[in-house]
Amino acid sequence: MKGCITLTNGNSFAGEWLGDNQYSAGEVVFYTGMTGYEQVLTDPSYQGQIVVFSYPFIGNYGFQPESMESAKIQVSGVIMAECFPFQLEGDRHSLVAYLNEKQIPALTNVDTRALIQQIRKEGSVPAVMHTESITADSFQLEECWPRTAVKKAGTGDMHIVLIDFGYKKSIVNSLVNEGCSVTVVPFDTEMSDIEKLNPDGFVFSNGAGDPMRFSSYFHRYKNIATRYPVLGICLGHQILALAFGGETMKLKFGHRGANHPVMNVKTGKVSMSSQNHSYVVKKESLKSTGFNIWFENVNDKSVEGLVHSQYEISSVQFHPEAAPGPQEHAQIFQDFIKTVQHKEKVRSYA
Numbered sequence: 001m002k003g004c005i006t007l008t009n010g011n012s013f014a015g016e017w018l019g020d021n022q023y024s025a026g027e028v029v030f031y032t033g034m035t036g037y038e039q040v041l042t043d044p045s046y047q048g049q050i051v052v053f054s055y056p057f058i059g060n061y062g063f064q065p066e067s068m069e070s071a072k073i074q075v076s077g078v079i080m081a082e083c084f085p086f087q088l089e090g091d092r093h094s095l096v097a098y099l100n101e102k103q104i105p106a107l108t109n110v111d112t113r114a115l116i117q118q119i120r121k122e123g124s125v126p127a128v129m130h131t132e133s134i135t136a137d138s139f140q141l142e143e144c145w146p147r148t149a150v151k152k153a154g155t156g157d158m159h160i161v162l163i164d165f166g167y168k169k170s171i172v173n174s175l176v177n178e179g180c181s182v183t184v185v186p187f188d189t190e191m192s193d194i195e196k197l198n199p200d201g202f203v204f205s206n207g208a209g210d211p212m213r214f215s216s217y218f219h220r221y222k223n224i225a226t227r228y229p230v231l232g233i234c235l236g237h238q239i240l241a242l243a244f245g246g247e248t249m250k251l252k253f254g255h256r257g258a259n260h261p262v263m264n265v266k267t268g269k270v271s272m273s274s275q276n277h278s279y280v281v282k283k284e285s286l287k288s289t290g291f292n293i294w295f296e297n298v299n300d301k302s303v304e305g306l307v308h309s310q311y312e313i314s315s316v317q318f319h320p321e322a323a324p325g326p327q328e329h330a331q332i333f334q335d336f337i338k339t340v341q342h343k344e345k346v347r348s349y350a
């Protein structure tokens with residue numbers, strides 16, 4: 001069956017439709033990593049987005065549930081240049097079969113290069129995916145709110161509370177691997193309930209959408225961050241900056257890939273990071289927040305990490321848990337745990 005993706009400017013890109021579900025809407029974004037499609041498709045930060053893979057061949061190692069970053073596929077749709085068409089040996093699911101089972105539409109044989117050039121020119125815009133029989137209607141993008149129940153993992157002595165804005169499983173795994181016990185709590189958990197958990201430190205998770213939509217909770221998050229050691233990751237990093245009076249803005253087409261270079265501004269050391277975000281903290285808004293820049297993006301000089309001058313807060317715009325991508329920032333978790341243990345900043349990077 002033929003199908004296409006139509007952007008809000010009216011431009012369409014045709015392809016071969018995969019799946020029974022014949023319509024989907026979302027913000028169209030592109031991912032530049034060569035591998036990692038299982039993690040990308042299940043990362044809750046991609047909720048409500050249609051992901052275009054720039055790597056031209058997707059699905060060749062199947063779809064393994066143990067690689068999932070959450071319990072389900074989070075994207076609204078998938079666009080590929082070429083999709084591996086066969087069933088794989090053993091218990092490896094085929095990507096196409098898995099997407100179809102979960103009712104996530106996909107398009108293959110799309111000129112992804114032209115589509116990505118269009119996104120780079122016009123920015124990440126809303127789009128619809130539809131088959132020949134269903135035309136692109138006007139539509140409203142749905143706002144999705146993270147909704148998890150309290151969850152526990154690990155048995156370590158150090159108790160970390162993960163504030164959940166749509167967390168990736170690998171963040172919990174990274175903390176557990178560093179010897180922590182982790183309690184995941186919903187983003188709107190009352191302070192009194194959080195305190196009952198007797199936390200040693202907090203991690204503010206990644207998540208979908210504009211960080212400003214959590215503004216009614218900023219006072220609570222600031223209260224936490226002035227009293228406990230905190231590590232913010234991606235959306236969590238943006239929220240910490242906002243809670244202390246900083247500002248964020250949306251990039252034209254965001255950073256999504258596995259080889260984004262970031263520089264530690266103190267040491268000048270450049271490292272490769274895994275990224276998935278549209279928003280960034282505005283440098284000039286940091287003046288009276290008490291935050292100093294820790295990392296900067298090598299390509300566009302945007303803010304990639306912050307440390308607070310007074311409180312035990314550090315945060316990164318990129319993903320130290322990687323998944324997918326380079327694992328050279330595992331040290332960030334180790335330093336955070338040491339900070340929690342010693343109740344003072346430990347940062348072997350700076």
Ligand SMILES: NC(=O)CC[C@H](N)C(=O)O
Nearest residue numbers: 206207209234235278279
């Ligand atoms: N991975 C994330 O946490 C993404 C943060 C935010 N939704 C953004 O797009 O910038």
